[in-house]
Amino acid sequence: MADSEVESQSPDPGAVEEPLFTTLDIVLFTFIVGLLIYWFMSRQKKEEIPEFKKLTAVAPPVRETSFIEKMKKTNRNIVVFYGSQTGTAEEFSNRLAKDAQRYGMRGMAADPEEYDLSELSRLSEINNSLALFCMATYGEGDPTDNAQDFYDWLQETDAELEGVNYTVFALGNKTYEHYNAMGKYVDKRLAELGATRIFDLGMGDDDGNLEEDFVSWREQFWPAVCEHFGVEATGEESSIRQYELVLHTDINMNKVYTGELGRLKSFETQKPPFDSKNPFLAPVTANRKLNKGGSRHLMHVELEISSSKIRYDSGDHVAVYPINDASVVNKIGDILGVDLDTVISLNNLDEESNKRHPFPCPATYRTALMHYLDVSNPPRTNVLYELAQYATDPKDQETMRKMASSSPEGKALYHSWVLDSRRNILAILEDMPSLRPPIDHLCELMPRLQARYYSIASSSKVHANTIHICAVVVEYETKTGRTNKGVATNWLKNKVVTDNGHKSTVPMYVRKSQFRLPFKSSNPVIMIGPGTGIAPFMGFIQERGLLKEQGKEVGETVLFYGCRHRGEDFLYQEELEEFEKAGVLTQLNVAFSRDQEHKVYVQHLLKQNKEHLWKLIHSENAHIYICGDARNMARDVQTAFYEIAEEEGGLTRTQAVDYIKRLMTKGRYSQDVWS
Amino acid sequence: MPAEKMDDSGKEAGISNGGGLVYEEGEAEESVRPEDLSELLAAGTKESHDKAENTQFVKDFLKGRIRRELFKLGTVALYFTYTAMEEEIERNKEHPAIAPLYFPAEIHRHEALARDLEYFYGEDWESQVSCSPAAQRYTGRIREVGRDEPALLVAHAYTRYMGDLSGGQVLKKVAQRAMKLPSTGEGLNFFQFDGIHSAKAFKQLYRSRMNELDLDEPTKERIVAEANLAFQFNMEVFSELEEIGKTLQDEVLDAGMPVHGDVQGDISKCPYYNTKMAASGGASYACQMATAALRHPTGQVLLAALVAALAGLVAWYLM
Numbered sequence A: 001m002a003d004s005e006v007e008s009q010s011p012d013p014g015a016v017e018e019p020l021f022t023t024l025d026i027v028l029f030t031f032i033v034g035l036l037i038y039w040f041m042s043r044q045k046k047e048e049i050p051e052f053k054k055l056t057a058v059a060p061p062v063r064e065t066s067f068i069e070k071m072k073k074t075n076r077n078i079v080v081f082y083g084s085q086t087g088t089a090e091e092f093s094n095r096l097a098k099d100a101q102r103y104g105m106r107g108m109a110a111d112p113e114e115y116d117l118s119e120l121s122r123l124s125e126i127n128n129s130l131a132l133f134c135m136a137t138y139g140e141g142d143p144t145d146n147a148q149d150f151y152d153w154l155q156e157t158d159a160e161l162e163g164v165n166y167t168v169f170a171l172g173n174k175t176y177e178h179y180n181a182m183g184k185y186v187d188k189r190l191a192e193l194g195a196t197r198i199f200d201l202g203m204g205d206d207d208g209n210l211e212e213d214f215v216s217w218r219e220q221f222w223p224a225v226c227e228h229f230g231v232e233a234t235g236e237e238s239s240i241r242q243y244e245l246v247l248h249t250d251i252n253m254n255k256v257y258t259g260e261l262g263r264l265k266s267f268e269t270q271k272p273p274f275d276s277k278n279p280f281l282a283p284v285t286a287n288r289k290l291n292k293g294g295s296r297h298l299m300h301v302e303l304e305i306s307s308s309k310i311r312y313d314s315g316d317h318v319a320v321y322p323i324n325d326a327s328v329v330n331k332i333g334d335i336l337g338v339d340l341d342t343v344i345s346l347n348n349l350d351e352e353s354n355k356r357h358p359f360p361c362p363a364t365y366r367t368a369l370m371h372y373l374d375v376s377n378p379p380r381t382n383v384l385y386e387l388a389q390y391a392t393d394p395k396d397q398e399t400m401r402k403m404a405s406s407s408p409e410g411k412a413l414y415h416s417w418v419l420d421s422r423r424n425i426l427a428i429l430e431d432m433p434s435l436r437p438p439i440d441h442l443c444e445l446m447p448r449l450q451a452r453y454y455s456i457a458s459s460s461k462v463h464a465n466t467i468h469i470c471a472v473v474v475e476y477e478t479k480t481g482r483t484n485k486g487v488a489t490n491w492l493k494n495k496v497v498t499d500n501g502h503k504s505t506v507p508m509y510v511r512k513s514q515f516r517l518p519f520k521s522s523n524p525v526i527m528i529g530p531g532t533g534i535a536p537f538m539g540f541i542q543e544r545g546l547l548k549e550q551g552k553e554v555g556e557t558v559l560f561y562g563c564r565h566r567g568e569d570f571l572y573q574e575e576l577e578e579f580e581k582a583g584v585l586t587q588l589n590v591a592f593s594r595d596q597e598h599k600v601y602v603q604h605l606l607k608q609n610k611e612h613l614w615k616l617i618h619s620e621n622a623h624i625y626i627c628g629d630a631r632n633m634a635r636d637v638q639t640a641f642y643e644i645a646e647e648e649g650g651l652t653r654t655q656a657v658d659y660i661k662r663l664m665t666k667g668r669y670s671q672d673v674w675s
Numbered sequence B: 001m002p003a004e005k006m007d008d009s010g011k012e013a014g015i016s017n018g019g020g021l022v023y024e025e026g027e028a029e030e031s032v033r034p035e036d037l038s039e040l041l042a043a044g045t046k047e048s049h050d051k052a053e054n055t056q057f058v059k060d061f062l063k064g065r066i067r068r069e070l071f072k073l074g075t076v077a078l079y080f081t082y083t084a085m086e087e088e089i090e091r092n093k094e095h096p097a098i099a100p101l102y103f104p105a106e107i108h109r110h111e112a113l114a115r116d117l118e119y120f121y122g123e124d125w126e127s128q129v130s131c132s133p134a135a136q137r138y139t140g141r142i143r144e145v146g147r148d149e150p151a152l153l154v155a156h157a158y159t160r161y162m163g164d165l166s167g168g169q170v171l172k173k174v175a176q177r178a179m180k181l182p183s184t185g186e187g188l189n190f191f192q193f194d195g196i197h198s199a200k201a202f203k204q205l206y207r208s209r210m211n212e213l214d215l216d217e218p219t220k221e222r223i224v225a226e227a228n229l230a231f232q233f234n235m236e237v238f239s240e241l242e243e244i245g246k247t248l249q250d251e252v253l254d255a256g257m258p259v260h261g262d263v264q265g266d267i268s269k270c271p272y273y274n275t276k277m278a279a280s281g282g283a284s285y286a287c288q289m290a291t292a293a294l295r296h297p298t299g300q301v302l303l304a305a306l307v308a309a310l311a312g313l314v315a316w317y318l319m
Helices: A002-008 A023-043 A067-073 A088-103 A117-125 A145-156 A181-192 A210-229 A326-336 A365-372 A381-390 A394-404 A408-420 A425-431 A439-445 A487-493 A531-549 A573-581 A602-608 A610-619 A630-649 A653-665 B037-044 B046-053 B056-062 B068-091 B110-121 B133-148 B150-178 B199-212 B217-254 B271-295 B297-318
Strands: A078-083 A107-110 A130-138 A165-172 A202-205 A243-248 A280-289 A298-304 A317-320 A343-348 A452-455 A466-472 A475-477 A483-485 A505-511 A525-528 A557-563 A587-592 A623-629 A669-674
Touching (some): A023 B297, A067 A117, A078 A088, A078 A145, A088 A107, A088 A165, A088 A210, A165 A210, A243 A439, A280 A466, A298 A487, A326 A439, A381 A394, A381 A408, A381 A439, A394 A408, A452 A466, A466 A531, A525 A610, A531 A557, A531 A623, A573 A587, A602 A610, A630 A653, A630 A669, A653 B199, B037 B150, B037 B199, B056 B150, B068 B110, B068 B133, B068 B150, B150 B199
Parallel strands (some): A078 A107, A525 A623, A557 A587, A623 A669
Antiparallel strands (some): A317 A452, A475 A483
16 A cells, blocks of 8 residues: 555655655545646636647748839838948938838838849839938948948949939947948949939947937938928928926925936035036135236136045046026026026926936026026027027028028028027027027027036145146137137136135036056156146146155156247246256246247157157157147147157158057057047 | 957067167068067967957857847856956955056946846846856966966956957947847946046056066066967857857747847747747646645645635535
């Protein structure tokens, strides 16, 4: 019997589990449960488990490799090809294909790898047809994998593409040498083959903001398409609000944002760590004018960071969140006839979007215009396009639409009337009296006020509790007779030094950079920083000075500085001459550009010192640092180094360029430049 | 994950010591070897790097053919690797060969990886993940090096971090799309370097620091060899993942359905896979579950209660 069977097992002491059930138990149990299950199952509908037959290889449906035929079959006139590696270009293509509907057209996105692109010449068989290309560049200016065949075909073919309308949007990254090479090539080549380009090549920069580039290009692209085909945009296109205005008439002011970037009340109760969403309100402990003369105002500002636990290295950047000029904001309120202290929220109509509001809400219009929105830069064309509808005078409306269009006259008008004349939104409202948009739509369209970055002008090893800033106040007359003032520099200039009564603070955080002194202090450094480019080098020199005091072996410390007049804007003259006297600065070379007939700049001084410089660079492992203007100075200095390498190193120009490029790759030639 | 993609051609211009002309009279370009560690490493690992880029795993990944399960296991391998490497770096941070390259805030990844694993496996991720055989060999070597010759840690750091800062952003987008990960970045913290504004500038700084290390020729050569070894370990991890991937792959192919790009390898989306699991796999699994539950006292109590309840229902119906 079962029981005796179980008992007759000789158990190892402690090693065998006691059987849970005897066999009889199990049999009876199973019988009962089985009955019950059967009873239950017969009462319920039997859940379908699909019949799973082993499938033989199903022949794939015959795929149409002719995109022309597919377009004809599905009644499309627009095809959007994408050269995509990570899916971004593909996504853009899908969006463009969907857009077409708004203009009474039908589009389809297509993978060039799946179709025979040589059929492009047949595109004219379709009425009002258009081929769009979203082409990403990969690696060293190469096509993406799925566009390789298309690229090869373009190079080899001599097809005639008359009657083929096209436009290209290029996706790439400016930090790469062959920025947007693929997009540019396709745009050029198709024209060479006789196709008709109907809108400018769009350039998307992933190092900046690819999405923004795409959206602003697209906003002008479709109107151009409509113009080309003589098609009217459907009504809904004219004003697409993204946000819905909500007025808060009776709200607890504790729930209202007053300038914070992230958490409500983050300015009242400050908690580290401090970053872009949670800046530290640093008291201003010094604010003096640096220059002795001239019409400009160069300033030295010190921010106190001891209570923040913020650490920095010389060479890092300090980011500050400025506030717009109150009088400009008040004028906007007056001209639009609005009570700026109304508390509002702008809520995204697209509930799926991550971006609930364009800026922290709820807030007053005043807060939005002072703290969150950029009202000083000339507005982009898409803003003009959206605002045009609010111009009651038809001429004004036409002017606005024209400037937003892609026609050559429109672009020229935008360039002269808006860009060259430096008209900001207030100026536009003043000069177009019939243009009176609702303020909430305006707030939706204005870009966000950005933080400004300054190279820190101090060394934390010498000044642990303060961060120094060296900046020139921006102020200039425009063609319209207005005076435009730089937002951050004017705001900083007006910061009164903190005393017991009044506390002046600057919302800031530190953004680490990779602009660093060599690890070994024995390595020589060559610093080139004219004008406010001197800033990070004040930190570098302070640090080298400290190391020398500490008895460390410090290599040569060479500075090339430049300004206009010795008597006017030789920044930090006293400090630098002290450092020179003390032997911390082994060489102080200053170019005064306007103190004589001919212009003398830092690059001229570099050439004058070419022998010594080459010795430092080639044999003593010197590190070179450039700080300041990107457009001209940095380029001219680089050329000077090519020449030094040629003349002192016996190299050809090509070899010299390669030599300097290698210094850059190896981190021995660094730049902190701005345009 | 692939290592550094070179952004310069690495052509050598001869550098002679002692100032003056770069090339002495009649000297050929190739006769003078570079001394900079960064250049030695770039040249010395080029072959390994190309090989790693061309493994099936990497090629598939770049095309968006990466299954979530495989990506998770890859993240696990990375976690153990970086934890080992960063612990050894931390331990040796005063060592003259490590101090100039000590950038924990900028490049260390183990915390970011821990956050990713929490996203994929839940709060108790630590009890769920384990170090695979290939990852164990890799971390074993890292520990050995950290203990016996810390200067060689540079090779491991170079191989991983330079790569992360090169291909990183591309891989992040590929992974995000392939697995429909949220655009807010969960699961991809590994690719996000919040402490670095410009990857290019950081790599240049890192190279300059490597070149400032005081190392003799033999040590530099050992570092290059160790870097090639690091590539090798990475490729073994890829192979291991590929093998695992094949067992997942088999079930999809069984259905005879062509693997189409759109499905993007997310196996839970394959209708045939789900059905098959329900029809066959489910039953044996349920059986195992049942016996396991029954061994537990609570299971027995529940079962007794269930039987009692059923008996009650039957009685009610029959009455």
